[in-house]
Amino acid sequence: MPVLAATFRIFNTRTRQVEPVDPVTPGKLRFYSCGPTVYSYAHIGNFRSFLSADLIYRTARAAGLDVSYVTNVTDVGHLTLDDLSDPAGEDRMVKALNSKEGEQFANIWDLARYYTKVLIEDWKSLNLLEPTVRPRATDHIREQISAVQQLLESGHAYETDKGIYFDVSKFAAYGELSGNTDAVELAPTERNIVTDDQKRDSRDFALWKKDSAHLMQWYSPWGWGFPGWHIECSVMSMSYLGEEIDIHAGGEDLIFPHHECEIAQSESLTGKTFARHWVHTRFLQVEGQKMSKRAGNFYTVRDLISPQEEGGRGIDPLAVRMTLMSGHYRKPFNFTFETLKANIRHRQRFEEAMAQVQLAQKQALAGPDELGKPLARLRERAFGAMLDDLNTPEALAAAIEGVKLILSVGKTINASSSASASDWLKTINRLLGIVSAEYEEIKRSEASDFGKKVELLIEERKQARSSRDFTRADAIRDSLSAMGIALMDTPEGVVWKRLSNLD
Numbered sequence: 001m002p003v004l005a006a007t008f009r010i011f012n013t014r015t016r017q018v019e020p021v022d023p024v025t026p027g028k029l030r031f032y033s034c035g036p037t038v039y040s041y042a043h044i045g046n047f048r049s050f051l052s053a054d055l056i057y058r059t060a061r062a063a064g065l066d067v068s069y070v071t072n073v074t075d076v077g078h079l080t081l082d083d084l085s086d087p088a089g090e091d092r093m094v095k096a097l098n099s100k101e102g103e104q105f106a107n108i109w110d111l112a113r114y115y116t117k118v119l120i121e122d123w124k125s126l127n128l129l130e131p132t133v134r135p136r137a138t139d140h141i142r143e144q145i146s147a148v149q150q151l152l153e154s155g156h157a158y159e160t161d162k163g164i165y166f167d168v169s170k171f172a173a174y175g176e177l178s179g180n181t182d183a184v185e186l187a188p189t190e191r192n193i194v195t196d197d198q199k200r201d202s203r204d205f206a207l208w209k210k211d212s213a214h215l216m217q218w219y220s221p222w223g224w225g226f227p228g229w230h231i232e233c234s235v236m237s238m239s240y241l242g243e244e245i246d247i248h249a250g251g252e253d254l255i256f257p258h259h260e261c262e263i264a265q266s267e268s269l270t271g272k273t274f275a276r277h278w279v280h281t282r283f284l285q286v287e288g289q290k291m292s293k294r295a296g297n298f299y300t301v302r303d304l305i306s307p308q309e310e311g312g313r314g315i316d317p318l319a320v321r322m323t324l325m326s327g328h329y330r331k332p333f334n335f336t337f338e339t340l341k342a343n344i345r346h347r348q349r350f351e352e353a354m355a356q357v358q359l360a361q362k363q364a365l366a367g368p369d370e371l372g373k374p375l376a377r378l379r380e381r382a383f384g385a386m387l388d389d390l391n392t393p394e395a396l397a398a399a400i401e402g403v404k405l406i407l408s409v410g411k412t413i414n415a416s417s418s419a420s421a422s423d424w425l426k427t428i429n430r431l432l433g434i435v436s437a438e439y440e441e442i443k444r445s446e447a448s449d450f451g452k453k454v455e456l457l458i459e460e461r462k463q464a465r466s467s468r469d470f471t472r473a474d475a476i477r478d479s480l481s482a483m484g485i486a487l488m489d490t491p492e493g494v495v496w497k498r499l500s501n502l503d
């Protein structure tokens with residue numbers, strides 16, 4: 001397929017309008033999407049937001065961009081009240097360990113490992129592509145400490161008996177992303193849960209929490225403790241993608257305070273625009289109701305896709321994927337079993353179309369290509385829809401129409417028509433991920449991108465060492481080790497090997 005001079009346009013929460021994606025480096029896209037806190041099974045609402053990230057990744061690649069896609073795992077520091085304000089409540093990981101479900105885990109590290117493994121399994125089941133890098137917050141504590149130190153030195157942060165806080169009054173653009181700019185208005189909602197009376201302003205948020213009793217703690221210049229949730233993402237985004245990136249994404253619940261705080265601390269550190277585009281996915285409801293365990297309408301991905309003998313409903317994961325894509329990411333989404341049933345039927349038609357194409361390849365009937373042109377038009381329609389602010393309902397409609405067209409030719413489909421049909425199914429799958437699980441195929445090509453990134457970092461480290469910048473050289477070695485890469489100095493120079501994968 002020729003590389004199209006395609007413009008990818010997407011809504012930017014910071015400017016409140018649909019804008020073309022305009023990469024810092026032309027042709028490259030640096031993309032960070034906030035991953036989950038791994039204290040439980042991810043639910044379908046979490047996955048709707050991860051799916052938007054997957055579709056940004058797929059669409060940008062189809063538009064010819066070379067994408068570096070980072071999505072993290074938060075395994076420390078996210079408190080139960082962080083979503084309302086900061087910093088209060090219990091650590092979500094600790095709370096999970098102390099719950100009934102937590103009894104099966106030997107310790108908190110075991111719990112984090114288990115839910116990370118489950119996350120990646122669900123990720124693959126729903127045919128989400130593997131990111132270029134999936135860093136864990138606990139692998140980047142040293143960089144977080146050093147970012148906090150820099151903020152203290154530059155006067156953007158201050159210390160109390162309980163921790164280090166970012167001083168919001170030092171960052172004029174605080175509130176620009178979310179529209180929460182009024183300190184007086186914010187204060188009453190926060191007053192009740194703020195636990196540190198040495199905080200200078202109720203809006204100030206924690207960068208580091210002093211806590212020598214916490215189950216996960218690290219030694220810092222301020223004693224034992226653990227990092228604030230917001231600083232984790234800033235540091236991971238900057239260490240893999242650089243100080244200025246193109247798109248930062250997440251669920252709408254992350255706009256405030258998480259992303260607002262990420263912008264404040266990152267831009268105070270670098271003086272640069274942290275992310276050009278901010279993309280947020282709206283909430284999901286089930287059958288018109290807020291999803292909650294008490295209402296009995298709470299669904300994890302596993303509840304839907306696991307086989308019945310394992311307590312699930314045994315639903316085709318790609319039908320779940322199609323359902324989550326059937327509403328636009330920027331509108332509140334109502335997940336219904338009626339839509340799910342319709343998508344199970346659509347998926348069966350996709351399977352029939354693939355079987356028909358395979359049969360035609362065996363039969364090899366002669367005849368003109370009847371499908372090439374109309375399918376090409378439908379492919380352009382689907383691609384055009386995705387480039388236009390991820391219009392998934394329109395892209396899915398085009399895909400469903402294409403399958404109907406293939407099936408309308410019937411069993412007598414000739415070889416040239418079936419070749420066009422086969423190409424079309426592959427292209428639609430690359431763009432939307434709804435035809436078949438393609439994980440293995442993509443993983444191989446990602447592996448080479450990963451290799452390139454490693455080589456680049458090794459070269460950077462070599463240069464840092466030759467200019468005697470050993471701090472930088474060590475920081476690069478740490479980043480590589482967080483990526484699961486071990487370096488060995490040999491007579492032929494530095495060689496690297498991959499130690500392990502997250503899964």
Ligand SMILES: [Zn+2]
Nearest residue numbers: 034035233258
């Ligand atoms: Zn984040």
